[in-house]
Amino acid sequence: MKKYVLGAFVMLSFIYGCSSDELTNPLDVDLKAAVRKASPNGSLDHFILPSSTDYASIPSDPNNPLTETKIELGRMLFFETGIALDPLFEESKGTYSCATCHIPEAGFMPGRAQGIADGGSGFGVNGEGRTKLFFYDNDEPDVQGARALSVMNVAFVPNTTWSGQFGGNDNNVGTEDVWEGFTEINELGLMGLESQALEGFELHRMIVNGTIIDTLGYKPYYDAVFGSFPVSERYTKLTTSFAISAYLRSLITNDAPFQHWLKGNEFAMSDEQKEGALLFFGKAGCYKCHNGKPLNNPNQFYAIGVKDLYEADEAINTNVNDLRNLGRGGFTKKEEDNFKFKVPQLYNLKGGGFYFHGSSKRSIKEVVEYFNEGVKENAMVSNSRIAAQFHPLGLSEEEIDKVVLFIEHSLYDHEFHKHVPQQVLSGNCFPNNDALSRVDLGCN
Numbered sequence: 001m002k003k004y005v006l007g008a009f010v011m012l013s014f015i016y017g018c019s020s021d022e023l024t025n026p027l028d029v030d031l032k033a034a035v036r037k038a039s040p041n042g043s044l045d046h047f048i049l050p051s052s053t054d055y056a057s058i059p060s061d062p063n064n065p066l067t068e069t070k071i072e073l074g075r076m077l078f079f080e081t082g083i084a085l086d087p088l089f090e091e092s093k094g095t096y097s098c099a100t101c102h103i104p105e106a107g108f109m110p111g112r113a114q115g116i117a118d119g120g121s122g123f124g125v126n127g128e129g130r131t132k133l134f135f136y137d138n139d140e141p142d143v144q145g146a147r148a149l150s151v152m153n154v155a156f157v158p159n160t161t162w163s164g165q166f167g168g169n170d171n172n173v174g175t176e177d178v179w180e181g182f183t184e185i186n187e188l189g190l191m192g193l194e195s196q197a198l199e200g201f202e203l204h205r206m207i208v209n210g211t212i213i214d215t216l217g218y219k220p221y222y223d224a225v226f227g228s229f230p231v232s233e234r235y236t237k238l239t240t241s242f243a244i245s246a247y248l249r250s251l252i253t254n255d256a257p258f259q260h261w262l263k264g265n266e267f268a269m270s271d272e273q274k275e276g277a278l279l280f281f282g283k284a285g286c287y288k289c290h291n292g293k294p295l296n297n298p299n300q301f302y303a304i305g306v307k308d309l310y311e312a313d314e315a316i317n318t319n320v321n322d323l324r325n326l327g328r329g330g331f332t333k334k335e336e337d338n339f340k341f342k343v344p345q346l347y348n349l350k351g352g353g354f355y356f357h358g359s360s361k362r363s364i365k366e367v368v369e370y371f372n373e374g375v376k377e378n379a380m381v382s383n384s385r386i387a388a389q390f391h392p393l394g395l396s397e398e399e400i401d402k403v404v405l406f407i408e409h410s411l412y413d414h415e416f417h418k419h420v421p422q423q424v425l426s427g428n429c430f431p432n433n434d435a436l437s438r439v440d441l442g443c444n
């Protein structure tokens with residue numbers, strides 16, 4: 001039946017001398033129109049990510065230009081358990097890394113409601129097998145009061161964390177009077193990512209200095225990458241944060257099917273995925289908040305009333321008074337910013353298994369159902385604070401499934417393994433190196 005219709009269409013087109021353009025799938029025509037409409041400049045480019053090696057097109061900090069060797073160094077350091085040298089208990093020395101909470105297979109998220117670096121043990125398949133060590137009290141491990149954000153496409157995040165507190169640039173211009181504690185680092189004039197990576201070593205109980213870097217074998221790399229720094233400033237937290245930030249800026253999902261579709265390959269997505277995308281950029285209104293290259297929104301913070309992490313099963317070291325529950329307001333101290341959170345990017349989320357800042361949802365389907373119902377779940381957030389764009393959507397079950405398909409498959413770059421190093425120079429197991437993780441990761 002389909003064949004005949006197509007045959008008749010081809011013949012008619014032939015008779016009327018249509019160009020091959022008009023033979024394309026009507027879904028592509030509609031989707032292109034919808035995506036253009038969602039773009040502030042009417043162009044598909046607004047959503048097209050650069051390739052991971054197109055350094056000129058990746059947003060970067062002028063203090064920290066991207067180079068291949070710097071990225072290669074950062075790739076090892078991000079997974080390096082050899083710098084985990086400041087744990088609370090000796091037993092945990094050399095057992096965790098940045099990637100303990102940002103696991104590539106879990107979309108660079110922890111694979112559990114809350115990441116545990118120092119004070120945790122085990123890995124499982126994707127991070128779900130990690131648990132708190134019995135000899136750490138609940139308030140002792142390195143865990144945070146919000147779910148770890150993905151670091152995918154973080155080059156497009158000017159101010160990092162759910163509250164956007166890092167970096168004196170962009171959204172934080174004018175917030176100088178609230179820079180205290182962790183955020184004093186903003187005074188250095190680095191971008192959000194470089195600032196946070198620098199702050200991260202202490203928070204995550206890691207040590208970098210000339211001796212450690214030399215012992216682990218990284219000195220030649222630092223010399224090659226940071227040769228313009230005087231020797232006394234070459235093997236430091238700052239250079240290490242530069243290398244790691246450069247690596248993180250190269251984490252770009254430019255091989256996801258939707259990206260290929262945007263670049264002109266109409267076969268990159270199935271019809272159902274295109275229907276899901278049409279809903280995303282149309283009836284479901286997702287694009288109103290998730291916009292731009294990684295479908296985040298670097299300059300907006302919204303309240304959509306999701307639960308906080310203290311309410312999640314097994315969450316430790318966080319409670320109802322955790323400042324992070326206030327989102328942007330916890331940083332700016334402005335009443336009107338309370339409960340507003342950064343709009344996160346939407347690529348490679350499938351393997352994460354825990355969604356929203358409080359890990360209150362266990363699947364993308366639950367997330368889409370939440371947006372479809374449009375009813376807040378957090379009693380602390382009053383209705384008057386909820387973003388106007390968050391309201392019941394009236395999607396059918398079938399439509400919900402199509403939006404889920406679009407997010408899980410069209411926005412999934414299978415090539416992410418290229419961002420995992422072959423080895424780290426310490427020779428340690430990574431991303432974790434405790435006895436249980438070593439078994440789980442097949443390191444023994």
Ligand code: HEC
Pocket residue numbers: 097098099100101102115116117118142143144145146147148149150151154157159160161162163193196197200201204244248324
């Ligand atoms: C104990 C788990 C844990 C470890 C270890 C960890 N992170 Fe994170 N990471 C988090 C959490 C939680 C957040 C979200 C924090 C928030 O919003 O308050 C986060 C957020 C980030 C972000 C911000 C992303 C964005 O879009 O704003 C970056 C960048 C980042 N981490 C980099 C690193 C680096 C670099 C290291 C190693 C130095 C590291 N992380 C180690 C848990 C961890």
Ligand code: HEC
Pocket residue numbers: 150280284285286287288289290301302303304306341342343344345346349354355356357358364367368371372387388389390403407
């Ligand atoms: C009002 C603006 C707004 C709209 C509309 C919106 N989102 Fe979001 N979205 C957000 C914010 C803000 C968050 C983070 C909320 C939090 O965790 O506190 C988020 C989180 C998410 C997450 C979880 C990401 C993660 O890392 O946990 C997914 C998936 C998502 N949105 C998909 C969608 C889809 C699909 C739609 C359309 C049906 C949609 N969003 C509509 C603002 C919005």
